[in-house]
Amino acid sequence: MSRHLITATLIVIVVLSHPGCAARILGVFPFPSLSHQIVFRGLTLALRERGHELVVVTPNPINDRTLKNYTEIDVSFLYQHLSLDWITLAKKYTWYEFVMKSTPIHSAMTEGILSHPELQKLYEPESGESFDLLLCETLRWPALLLLAKRFNIPTIGITSLYPPHQLHYQLGNPIMPSHPPYWNMKGTAVGKLTFWQRLYNFVATWRYLHHYRTTYTQEQQEIARKYFGNDVPDLGDLEKNVSLVFVNQQAPISFARPNVPNIIDIGGFHISDQRKPLSKDLQRILDEATQGFIYMSLGSNAKSASLTNKTRDEFVAAFSKIPYTVIWKFEDDRLPGQPENVHVMKWIQQQSILAHPNLKVFIYQGGLQSTEEAVSHAVPVIGLPVFCDQESNVDKIVSLGVGKKLDIFSVDRFGLMEAIHSIVRDDSYKQNMLKLRDLIKDKPYDTLKNAVWWTEHVIRHKGAPHLHSTTADDPWYQRQDMDLMFITSTAIWIAFSITLGVLHKLLTYSIYFLNQQHLIRKKEKVY
Known part of the structure; x- marks a missing residue:
């Protein structure tokens, strides 16, 4: 009897420790x-801890064989496609021009x-x-959503950045090009945008959305047909x-805006309370920097080595003249x-160095993840976007x-x-950062x-149609009542024209009548 009681108790403990039934999740x-992958990794590892089994497609695998129920498909070859000189590209194109x-x-x-043998299998x-469940990075890969259709499962999207325009559009979120929180738009966050800045943003936004919804999505549709057959559904749907x-x-470091219910804010997943130790030489250098x-x-994509000689020399000259x-x-x-006071390294444990008390700037x-890390360690920043x-x-x-903000293309010593x-x-x-x-x-x-919790909520209910915004089903001209404004404006213009x-x-x-009366009176005077 006692043995059965112990068994029952253990079962209860297991159930209570994992309130959601264990699910099998495909993460792509x-x-x-x-910097993107560490955000996704924070969630997938937490789901594994909850007892779920995960198969993760990533270009940055953890390669930890001790992790149970955690299979990785290595797609690190994708780095070959984005081995670009981002600084030179940013100088030549706007982000939207580059994306198009x-x-x-x-x-x-x-x-x-989609052609990777392990995933195809x-x-x-x-x-x-x-x-x-399909847990998928929501950026520019709509053809990957066919994986959810293939397994007849719901999809949760995730982005490590502020949402791009097409994500707002597909969820039915308001498109707000006249406001600052958009990628590479004209105008700054401080003060209101001018009429011409707003006009530029409006044209650039809808031009980009037209490109994404027509040219790009159609190309993705062809890729989907190639790997899933000709009868695939419309990717827009x-x-x-x-x-x-x-x-x-996160609200304090992003711009407040209206969101539909199925946008869930996250942030700070990758910030760890446990610091990885710095090398002995670096630790000594930092400890001895008594003046700070x-x-x-410049992060993992933009590289300091890609700076022009002129710009690099300005940094070197400035650093040589400061007492730090x-x-x-x-x-x-x-x-x-x-200079003697400058130490260069190809890779640094960033969170560990940001945690050092002698760091001044x-x-x-x-980058968003670096911004979150700077805030979490209360370190003031100089941004060179x-x-x-x-x-x-x-x-x-x-x-x-x-x-403070400086222009990386025109910075001087x-x-x-x-x-x-x-x-x-x-x-x-420093006080404001604290x-x-x-x-x-x-x-x-x-x-x-x-x-x-939200992940398990979607798994439990096999989707979340109750969070779906009806505006996502409306054509673009109905989303902000453009058709009503056009009809109303046209009606007013017609009525005004008729009145005029x-x-x-x-x-x-x-x-004419007054002229006739005047002529009649003039004739009467003559006679």
Whole structure:
């Protein structure tokens, strides 16, 4: 009897520790950038801890054989498609121009994933494989949504960035090009946009959406037919029927805007309380930097080694004249003209270096994950945005009084030195960052636990149609009542035109009548 009681107790404990039934989840995260992947990894590992089984397609596998119920499909070859000089591209094109020119790159990446032998083995019709959920990076791979159709399962999207326009559109979110929180738009976060900035943004936004909904989506549709057969559904329908999307944004460091119910804010998944140790040499350098040190990194995509010689020399000249140690993530073996106070390294444990008490300023490219890390460690920043969402990220940070912004294409030694000295000497930047850190930590719930709950909610209910916004089903001209405004404006214009016509006729007849009366009186006087 006691043995049965013990068994029953163990069963209850297991059930209580994992309230949701264990599910099998397929995760597909194509974008070849570690800063993206660490966000997705935070959620997938948390789901594994909950007892779910995961198959993860990623270009940055963990390769930890001790992890049970966690299978990875390595697609690191995708890095070959994005081995680009981002700084040069950002100088030549706007982000939207680059995206519209990069259709072949994204299409090749989509085909590379769908043609991968390990993944094909899973989704081929006779595979016998089954899943309960598709967790997919929602950026520019709509053909991958056919995996959910293949297994007849719901989809949850996730993005490590602020949502691009097509994501807002597919979910029925308001399109707001006259407001600042969009990628590489005209205007800054500080102050209202001018009429011409708003007009530029309006044209650029709808031009991009037209390109995405026609040219790009049709090419993805052809890829879908190639791998899933000719009778595949319309990708636009699959996009708008995604159950919900996890968006890596946090209110204090992003712009407030209206959102439909199936957009769930997340953020800070990748920030760890446990610091990986720095090398002994680096630790010694930082500990001995009693006046403080500056840390510079342009992230994993934009590289300091890609700076022009002129721009690089301006950084070198500025760093040589400041009384602080400089740690610079520099990807080449040699930095020409390297000053004694500058130490270059190809790779650095960023969260560990940001946690060091002697750090005064973080010079960075404005990436969202780096922004979150800077805030979590209360380090003031100097932003040098290059592309994508970095412009709006830095604009927001500057508006909060926790950093400064410089143009990476025209930065000079004097402006850089002035920015460094002003942040180090003006304690308000540090104090504002401390307040921002407290604000971002003051939440009613843990965002990772909330994301896990929503994931299991979708699995339990086999989707989330109750969160679907009806505006996602409306054509573009009905989303903001453009058709009503057109009809109303046309009706008013017609009524106004008729009124003007009638008044013109009345005035003409009145003048004619008065002239006739005048002629009659004139004749009467003659006779």
